[in-house]
Amino acid sequence: MSAIAATVARIRAGTLDPVALAETHLARTAAGNQHLHAMIAVAAASLRHDAARLRARIARGEPAGPLAGTIIAVKDAFDVAGLPTTANAALFADAKPAATDSASVARLRAADALILGKANCWEMSVGGPSRDSPAPPAVNPWGEGADPGGSSNGSAVAVAAGMAMAALGGDTGGSIRLPAAFCGLAGFKPTHGVVPMHGAIPFAESLDVIGPIAPTAADCATVQEVLSGIAAHPPVALAGLRIGVPAALLELGNPTAAVAADFDAACRALAHAGATIHRVALPSAALFNRCYFVVARSEAFARWRGVLATDADRLNALTRRSFAIGALLPHSAVADAARLRQRLRAELAEAMASVDILALPTAPDEAGDLDAADAFSRPDTAPYTRPFSLVGMPAISIPSGLGPRRRPLGLQLIGRHHQDALLLAIATAAEAVLPPIGTPTEWWQ
Amino acid sequence: MDTDNTAKAEVRTVLAQAGIMLPEADVAFLAAQRVMLAETIRTVCEAAPRA
Numbered sequence: 001m002s003a004i005a006a007t008v009a010r011i012r013a014g015t016l017d018p019v020a021l022a023e024t025h026l027a028r029t030a031a032g033n034q035h036l037h038a039m040i041a042v043a044a045a046s047l048r049h050d051a052a053r054l055r056a057r058i059a060r061g062e063p064a065g066p067l068a069g070t071i072i073a074v075k076d077a078f079d080v081a082g083l084p085t086t087a088n089a090a091l092f093a094d095a096k097p098a099a100t101d102s103a104s105v106a107r108l109r110a111a112d113a114l115i116l117g118k119a120n121c122w123e124m125s126v127g128g129p130s131r132d133s134p135a136p137p138a139v140n141p142w143g144e145g146a147d148p149g150g151s152s153n154g155s156a157v158a159v160a161a162g163m164a165m166a167a168l169g170g171d172t173g174g175s176i177r178l179p180a181a182f183c184g185l186a187g188f189k190p191t192h193g194v195v196p197m198h199g200a201i202p203f204a205e206s207l208d209v210i211g212p213i214a215p216t217a218a219d220c221a222t223v224q225e226v227l228s229g230i231a232a233h234p235p236v237a238l239a240g241l242r243i244g245v246p247a248a249l250l251e252l253g254n255p256t257a258a259v260a261a262d263f264d265a266a267c268r269a270l271a272h273a274g275a276t277i278h279r280v281a282l283p284s285a286a287l288f289n290r291c292y293f294v295v296a297r298s299e300a301f302a303r304w305r306g307v308l309a310t311d312a313d314r315l316n317a318l319t320r321r322s323f324a325i326g327a328l329l330p331h332s333a334v335a336d337a338a339r340l341r342q343r344l345r346a347e348l349a350e351a352m353a354s355v356d357i358l359a360l361p362t363a364p365d366e367a368g369d370l371d372a373a374d375a376f377s378r379p380d381t382a383p384y385t386r387p388f389s390l391v392g393m394p395a396i397s398i399p400s401g402l403g404p405r406r407r408p409l410g411l412q413l414i415g416r417h418h419q420d421a422l423l424l425a426i427a428t429a430a431e432a433v434l435p436p437i438g439t440p441t442e443w444w445q
Numbered sequence: 446m447d448t449d450n451t452a453k454a455e456v457r458t459v460l461a462q463a464g465i466m467l468p469e470a471d472v473a474f475l476a477a478q479r480v481m482l483a484e485t486i487r488t489v490c491e492a493a494p495r496a
Contacts, residue, residue: 287492290485309464320467321474325482327459328475333486336493343494379485 002218002428004070004165011069014058018069022051022114025071029116029163035444036139038157040076041083042117047071050114065112067226073164075152076118077125078102078210079199087201088133089123091307091314102199104168104210104227111226116164120154124319125170125203126300127375128153132316140183140367141440142407147370149182149363151175155213156183160440166214166223170200172207173292173377174362174385177397180213181410182367184399184437186427187213188220189385191418192392195227204299207292207389217398217427224424233421238429239274243267244355248285253383255364259409262401263361266411266434270359273433280351280358288344288387293379294329294337295390301326318375345391352416357426360384362410366403384412394420396427399437408437452476 001009010016026044033039051069058064074080077087079098086092101109109115120138122128128150129137138153140146141160148157152169156179159167169176171189180187188211195210202208212223225232245267255263267277301308304323312320352358361384388395393414400411413430415423453476460467467475 284492287488290488291492293485294489305463305465308460308467312465312467317468317471317474321471324460324465324467324471325475325478327463327465328456328478328482329486333489336490340489340493343492378481 002216002222004214004219004222007165008066008068008070012058012064016069018051018054018114019048021069022047022071025116025163028161032161032163032444036141036157036161037120037136038138038154038161038163039073039116040086040088040118040120040135040154043080043083043115046082047114047116054112054114065110067108067111067113067223070113071116071165072108072113073116073119073155073158073167074105075121075155075167075169077121077170077201078105078168080105080115080118083118085201086134087124088121088130088135089315089319090134091311093134098199100199103196105199107226116158119152119158119167122151122153123316124201125151125172125175126319126322127151127377129370129375130316137370139370140407141444142184142367143405144443145369145371146407147182147368149178149367152213153179156180156185156187159183159185159213159215161444166212166219168210169213171209171211171389172203173296173389174382176211176213177362177385177395177410177412178382181362181397182408184408184440185213185215186217186220186396186398186431187211188224188396188424189389189394190224190228190420191394194418194420202303204296205303206299207296217396217424217431220396221421221424221428224420228420230421233425236422236425236429237274238270238433241275241426242278242355243270243275244278244280244352244358246282246285246351246358246360247279248282249384249387250360252285253361253364255361258366258403259361259364262409263411266400267359269433270430278355280355282347282351284344284347287340288390289383290379291337291340291344292386292390294333295341297326298329298334322377341390348391348393357423358414360412362397362412366405366407366409388414393417394423396423398427398431398434400434402437449476452479
């Protein structure tokens with residue numbers, strides 16, 4: 001049972017007060033947010049109100065949902081009723097409070113989750129660290145001045161700092177998996193289309209997904225069951241599991257020695273538990289991220305060109321440039337990328353024919369520093385996460401170790417399309433055999 | 446220098462066709478990406494399957 005499920009069980013049984021739990025998380029948020037900038041808006045009043053209503057319902061003996069009392073932060077790219085959705089952009093600084101919840105938040109509320117508020121993110125989910133956006137950059141709890149990655153960085157920071165029990169993030173090319181890895185958490189990118197996107201500010205719609213960030217894969221599974229409406233998979237054993245390593249992709253990402261060693265150690269731990277590790281061929285490995293670049297940039301330009309024409313000065317320079325570069329892609333290249341994408345999808349499916357899942361590091365290095373981050377996205381950015389966004393496959397990052405600067409590293413596991421629940425069960429088994437990385441020193445307290 | 450100015454003029458033209466005017470620093474930045482863009486486009490186009 002996940003930690004979240006255990007907490008829900010106590011709340012349902014009446015042995016844990018959801019109001020007290022909410023107050024604890026509000027206190028942590030008040031103490032940490034001024035240093036970590038995880039949350040753009042905290043819905044303290046509605047959180048207290050909803051927690052009190054839940055407590056009263058439980059006291060009356062009424063049934064409570066599968067996320068009863070779970071404190072969840074929501075990336076500020078998804079509508080939460082009563083709060084404006086800004087995507088940390090001046091473009092939406094005057095946005096009115098959303099009238100209704102986005103579809104994903106509505107599913108959480110229907111399961112009796114409690115919404116903490118809106119989490120910080122890179123402006124328009126594009127790139128960061130968004131120094132010239134309305135909210136200051138979120139700070140990684142694992143080190144003062146450490147970059148939490150992005151774009152769903154506030155979501156990860158809120159969980160890592162104990163402000164929320166879980167968070168919703170968005171992932172177009174790694175925006176859930178990378179901040180989760182850098183903050184020592186689990187982050188799950190579902191199969192494209194599994195979680196509804198209604199009420200979310202898009203970046204590139206054929207790539208965008210919504211998924212959970214939480215301390216463990218088991219916690220992600222508990223939240224994802226609600227988000228997707230698909231039952232969790234029963235526990236699985238690692239014995240007999242066939243894990244494929246796409247060696248060409250691994251080498252192309254040029255991992256640091258520390259990441260390479262950590263990945264080797266993770267594979268050995270999985271093998272020690274009975275899994276078998278296989279190199280799998282991916283002849284077109286070098287094409288995935290170039291194809292991704294054309295797809296993502298052309299879609300983003302198509303979606304936001306009107307804003308570039310009328311309100312470009314209300315976007316930061318990085319966002320303007322990231323959207324505008326799509327204008328420089330000829331139509332023929334966009335069409336070619338669409339065809340290539342189908343070929344790459346077939347190639348990856350073939351690579352997985354003889355294995356159950358794939359494994360790679362989540363990132364080629366540990367988290368960097370906020371003041372050193374190179375923000376503009378290029379075809380070689382996020383080399384390990386974008387290929388699986390391009391083809392829409394489910395993927396999860398789980399903590400695998402610490403780098404030379406004592407900042408977390410992530411192991412990424414990738415499943416077949418629509419085998420999300422199985423992948424989460426495998427990741428739950430995997431994290432049990434990987435060394436625990438602990439929690440960050442609370443330097444901000 | 447002429448090459449840079451030509452690249453910037455091309456960027457301005459493409460953006461103007463979409464009704465977009467960006468600060469000069471953005472135009473220069475985008476123009477500086479032309480080698481990366483050309484390489485990406487060439488690679489994708491050569492690899493795309495043909496019917």
